[in-house]
Amino acid sequence: MTAAGPGMDRDNTGIDRENQARWLIRGVTIPGDGELGSRATDILLGGGSIAAVGAGLAHAGARVLDADGLIALPGLVDLHTHLREPGREDAETVETGTAAAALGGYTAVHAMANTDPAADTAGVVEQVWRLGRTAGHCDVQPVGAVTVGLAGARLAELGTMADSAARVRVFSDDGRCVSDPLLMRRALEYVKAFDGVIAQHAQDPRLTEGAQLNEGEMSARLGLAGWPAVAEEAIIARDCLLAAHVGSALHVCHVSTAGSAEIIRWAKSKGWSVTAEVTPHHLLLTDEIAAGYDPVFKVNPPLRTEADVAELRRALADGTIDCVATDHAPHPVEAKETEWAEAAFGMTGLETALRVVHRAMVDTGLLDWAGVADRMSVRPARIGRLTGQGAPLAVGGPANLTLYDPAAPAEAVTRAGASKSRNTPFAGMELPGRVVATFLRGVPTVLDGKLA
Numbered sequence: 001m002t003a004a005g006p007g008m009d010r011d012n013t014g015i016d017r018e019n020q021a022r023w024l025i026r027g028v029t030i031p032g033d034g035e036l037g038s039r040a041t042d043i044l045l046g047g048g049s050i051a052a053v054g055a056g057l058a059h060a061g062a063r064v065l066d067a068d069g070l071i072a073l074p075g076l077v078d079l080h081t082h083l084r085e086p087g088r089e090d091a092e093t094v095e096t097g098t099a100a101a102a103l104g105g106y107t108a109v110h111a112m113a114n115t116d117p118a119a120d121t122a123g124v125v126e127q128v129w130r131l132g133r134t135a136g137h138c139d140v141q142p143v144g145a146v147t148v149g150l151a152g153a154r155l156a157e158l159g160t161m162a163d164s165a166a167r168v169r170v171f172s173d174d175g176r177c178v179s180d181p182l183l184m185r186r187a188l189e190y191v192k193a194f195d196g197v198i199a200q201h202a203q204d205p206r207l208t209e210g211a212q213l214n215e216g217e218m219s220a221r222l223g224l225a226g227w228p229a230v231a232e233e234a235i236i237a238r239d240c241l242l243a244a245h246v247g248s249a250l251h252v253c254h255v256s257t258a259g260s261a262e263i264i265r266w267a268k269s270k271g272w273s274v275t276a277e278v279t280p281h282h283l284l285l286t287d288e289i290a291a292g293y294d295p296v297f298k299v300n301p302p303l304r305t306e307a308d309v310a311e312l313r314r315a316l317a318d319g320t321i322d323c324v325a326t327d328h329a330p331h332p333v334e335a336k337e338t339e340w341a342e343a344a345f346g347m348t349g350l351e352t353a354l355r356v357v358h359r360a361m362v363d364t365g366l367l368d369w370a371g372v373a374d375r376m377s378v379r380p381a382r383i384g385r386l387t388g389q390g391a392p393l394a395v396g397g398p399a400n401l402t403l404y405d406p407a408a409p410a411e412a413v414t415r416a417g418a419s420k421s422r423n424t425p426f427a428g429m430e431l432p433g434r435v436v437a438t439f440l441r442g443v444p445t446v447l448d449g450k451l452a
C-alpha cells in the first residue's frame with residue numbers, strides 16, 4: 001500500500017491524470033438502441049465506468065475517438081479459452097492469449113483447467129488469476145478442474161477453489177469428459193452450495209476411441225475413424241437428467257450436433273438449469289473441409305455436417321444455445337503440421353470469433369447486433385458468474401466495450417496474430433468486419449486494431 005497525502009488527488013497532476021483516463025467515443029451506434037447506423041451517439045468513459053451517453057457530448061480534456069460508422073458492443077466474454085499456462089508456454093501464455101483476446105474484442109476470458117499442472121487446486125487457479133491481472137489485456141477468470149488431475153477418479157477441491165482469491169464458479173475437466181455418472185452427480189451436488197456450474201465436455205470415451213472425424217460420409221470416404229454424434233448426445237442427455245435430479249446447474253461445452261441442440265431445447269422446456277455454448281468454427285465449417293487431410297481442421301468435437309451447422313445456427317438464434325465460446329486451443333506448429341492421425345485436436349479462435357459470427361449469424365439474418373451482444377457478452381458473463389462484465393452499455397455501467405466496424409471490407413484472415421500459435425482454420429478465408437478498439441474499465445487495450 002502506498003500512503004496518499006491529504007489533497008493528493010486534488011493537485012494539478014491528479015486532474016491531468018483524470019483527464020487522460022477519460023475517453024469520448026464520438027458518433028458510435030449502440031445496437032438495440034434504434035436501427036443500426038440511424039442513431040449515432042457519443043459515449044463518455046471516465047473512472048472505469050460509462051459516465052454519459054448522448055448525442056453531442058462534450059468533455060474538455062477527454063481523449064476523442066471518432067467512431068463514425070462503428071458499433072459499440074459490451075466487451076466480449078469467452079467462457080472457453082485454453083491459455084496453456086502453466087506448462088505449455090510453447091503453445092500460449094496468459095500474456096499472449098489475453099493479447100489475442102483483446103484484439104478479438106474480448107474483455108474477459110475463462111481459462112480452462114487442462115494446464116500442466118492442472119488447475120485443480122487453489123494454488124494453481126490463483127496463479128492463473130494473478131498472471132491475468134499482470135498481463136492486463138483482459139480479465140482472466142480461471143475454471144477449476146472437476147477431478148484431480150482431470151483423471152476422472154476423484155473430485156478436486158472445488159470448495160477451496162471457490163473460496164480462493166480466484167473465486168472459481170465454473171468447473172470443467174474440458175479436454176476430457178467427466179464420464180463417470182456418479183462423479184458427475186457428486187460434482188453437480190457440490191457446486192450448489194456456492195452457485196457454481198459444471199461445464200461438461202460431452203464425449204463418451206468408449207464411443208470415441210481412436211475417433212478422428214465426424215462419423216458419416218466424409219469419414220468413410222477419407223478412411224478416418226468415425227466420431228458418432230451419439231457419443232456427444234448420450235452424455236448431454238444423461239447430464240441434463242442428472243442436473244435436474246439434483247437441482248444443479250449444467251453448462252454444455254461446444255455443442256456440435258443437431259441432436260444435441262434438440263436435447264438441450266427439451267431440457268430447457270422442462271425449466272432445468274441447463275445452458276450451452278457453440279464455437280465459431282462449428283457455426284461456419286463442415287467436415288467437407290477435411291477432404292484434403294489438413295490437420296488444421298482436426299478438432300474436438302469434430303466438424304460436423306451442413307445440417308448440423310444449420311441447426312446450431314438456428315439454436316443460437318432462438319436462444320436454445322445461449323452463447324458463442326471460442327474453445328481457443330493453441331498448439332505449436334509441430335503438433336499440427338503432421339499426419340492427420342498424429343495431429344493434436346484444436347483450433348485458435350479468439351482473434352476471429354466476432355468476424356465469424358458476423359458471417360455465420362448476422363450476414364445470414366439470423367441475429368442482429370443486439371443479439372450478438374447478448375450471445376457473446378451478456379449471456380456468457382451470466383453463465384460464468386462474472387460481475388462487472390457482460391453489462392449492456394448504459395450510464396453507470398462498467399466501461400468494458402468493443403468498437404467494431406461492420407462495414408469494413410471482407411479481408412483474408414492471416415495466420416499471424418498475437419497468439420503464439422498459428423492453427424487458425426480460417427487462414428486465407430475472407431471474413432467481414434474489423435475490431436477497431438477494446439476498452440477494459442475505461443482503458444483501451446486495443447486501438448485502431450492494434451494492442452494499445
Ligand SMILES: [Zn+2]
Pocket residue numbers: 174175176201253254300301
Ligand atoms: Zn472441450
